[in-house]
Amino acid sequence: MIGTGAARMADATQIAPVIQPLAEATGVFSYLWLLIALPLLGAAVLLLGGRRTNRWGPYFAVLMVAGAAVYAVVLLVGMLGLSADNRAIGQTLFEWVFVGGFTAPVALQLDQLSIVFVLLITIVGALIHIYSLGYMEHDPDRRKFFGFLNLFVAAMLLLVLADNYLLLYVGWEGVGLASYLLIGFWQYKPSAAAAAKKAFVMNRIGDVGLSLAIMLIFVTFGTVVFDEVFAMAGEASESTLTWIGLLLLLAAAGKSAQFPLQAWLLDAMEGPTPVSALIHAATMVTAGVYLIVRSGAIYDGTIFALTAVMVIGVITMFLGAFIGSAKDDIKKSLAGSTMSQIGYMVLAAGLGPVGYVFAIFHLLTHGVFKANLFLGAGSVIHGMHDEQDMRRFGALRKVMVVTWLTFMAAYLAIIGVPPFSGFWSKDDIIHAAFEVNVFVGVCAILAAGITGFYMTRMVIMTFFGKPRWPDDAHPHESKPVMTIPLIILALGSMFTGMALLFWGDIIDWLTPVTGLEQSPLPFPTVLLEIGTLVVVLIGVAIAIGMYRKEVPVEAPQDVNILTKAARNSMYDDAINDVLVVQPTYSVSRAFIGIDNRGIDGVVNGLAAFVGGSGERLRRWQTGFARSYALAMVGGAVLVVVVLAVVRLP
């Protein structure tokens, strides 16, 4: 059941990735740059055009992204017509950096890996843009919102379409910027402004990793272009590859909210819900996974870095699951879920060629059902007049039917119930985990159980039980402009897994880029799937048992220590404060002290010295002519004596 296709027999398979020659972009591919240019144009028009564009701006933005989505589908059809090993298209736009031996062109590379990302970003992005037309309808700054959304889509597309690390870094920074602008969109709220700053600063720490990695790549390989680097990857020393891998992991951890740089993701929920859906569920946070999988050739040479990736994935998988289980804010709970699911993807990527493909597969299915969940949560929040605390929800399934049904579709997908999409991708990851290490496989299954728990908790608290909302709240279903994207995404949550696997053959599609290794397990795969399902159902049952009856409107205070910790996001803010913030303040104060007392002291001291000596020297100006005469005589005598001493011998 782990996929179909010739690559997936029950026996061991090993397919090495192929460095596909970059075909020149002709015919239908010649407008490859349009993919980035369209949303960039939308952003430019909306942000630079100003208030004039207020009326039609949002629709223009939707059109730009929809246009990019349509073109992406056309590109996919074009690529399907090419042979399986030859699907990479390259388009050089211009030479950007040429300094001595270092060249970095602005060049785009479309291959099997990039196109799936492009499709995810543009299609889900277009749906979220349409949804935002309804969600942000009453916001006076909606034009700016759509401009920032378009900017984000453009930057993310640049990230996945770049053909060299430096251009990827440009897109990387661009999505970080767009994320900052969108999280802090309601900048008059101090919490939102602080959250935006926190996200940006923590992202920046990851960016240091990426820039150091790029420098190291250039020093080692002499180039930063992907294909050239990967062709030479086998020749570098293992320690160099390990350092590059660890630095890339740092970058991915920052962007994808993995341990130890995960604290910003929950605060990022301050942004409007479409932002959380697009950036912090479907796309930006997956950029780290893209980076790791794209750099597979580098990671293949270093077991240490791969293991580090895997460990970070496992830690974050559990961390996110625990946090999501205890948060009462629906968006924060979903954020914890995102953290956990990306932990799954990072875990799969850390398994090496065994897991690269499945990481991307899960990324795609997750993008669809997580966007569905977030947009559904947004619909609930919108209907409950911006209430986000799940303890004040309850029994909403009777009032918001479409939202409820679409949410349930995504819920079944995320916990991994067959035949919904999450089942296929998550079970592939669990299978791959068992191939590498039994302990990791058990961890993956346990996390799936916890996923079942917290998602069921969320569903019960929101949609079932008795209504706990105040009397003056009138929850209502959202408008079609919001529910239609929900329905489309729900269909995606149900069928994307099967569609990608059986009809689209996603594993075979991606294999030329990532490579694939598979070995059979000592027990039949069906047993694994049933076992996972059983663990998930146990999690579901526990949640039903705990939350079916009374859900207290105020969170109970006498809870065990794990719940307390999870409610405080595992004290990540406190830990960051002690480990990083306070030492930075101390160092900063020390430097300020050195600057004020030391450097200023030296300069001011010099000035004081000059002034003081001038003060003393001026007392020689006595106005007394005879003392001047004496000084002259004394000087003359001195000169004579010196001359005599010098000339005498």
Place this chain on the structure above:
Amino acid sequence: MSPESYVILAAVLFTIGTVGVLVRRNAIVVFMSIELMLNAANLAFVAFARMQGNLEGQVIAFFVMVVAAAEVVVGLAIIVAIYRSRRSASIDEPNLLKY
């Protein structure tokens, strides 16, 4: 008489002139002492000219005399101007150019 004695005489005169400049309070006497110093220098120049057997020292002595004359003119004019405004010829009195 050896030319060396003239040089010694010049040195003695120079010293007397220097002491006069430093010690005396009347501006005219200070000027006289300065003249004495200049004349001592002249004597030394001429003595050295004789010792060296050429006339360069005597030529320089002429120059010195001209310069001395010009300097006396200017100096005495200043002293007369100061005396007219202050009714005193002491060089200790005008000490306004001080800190």
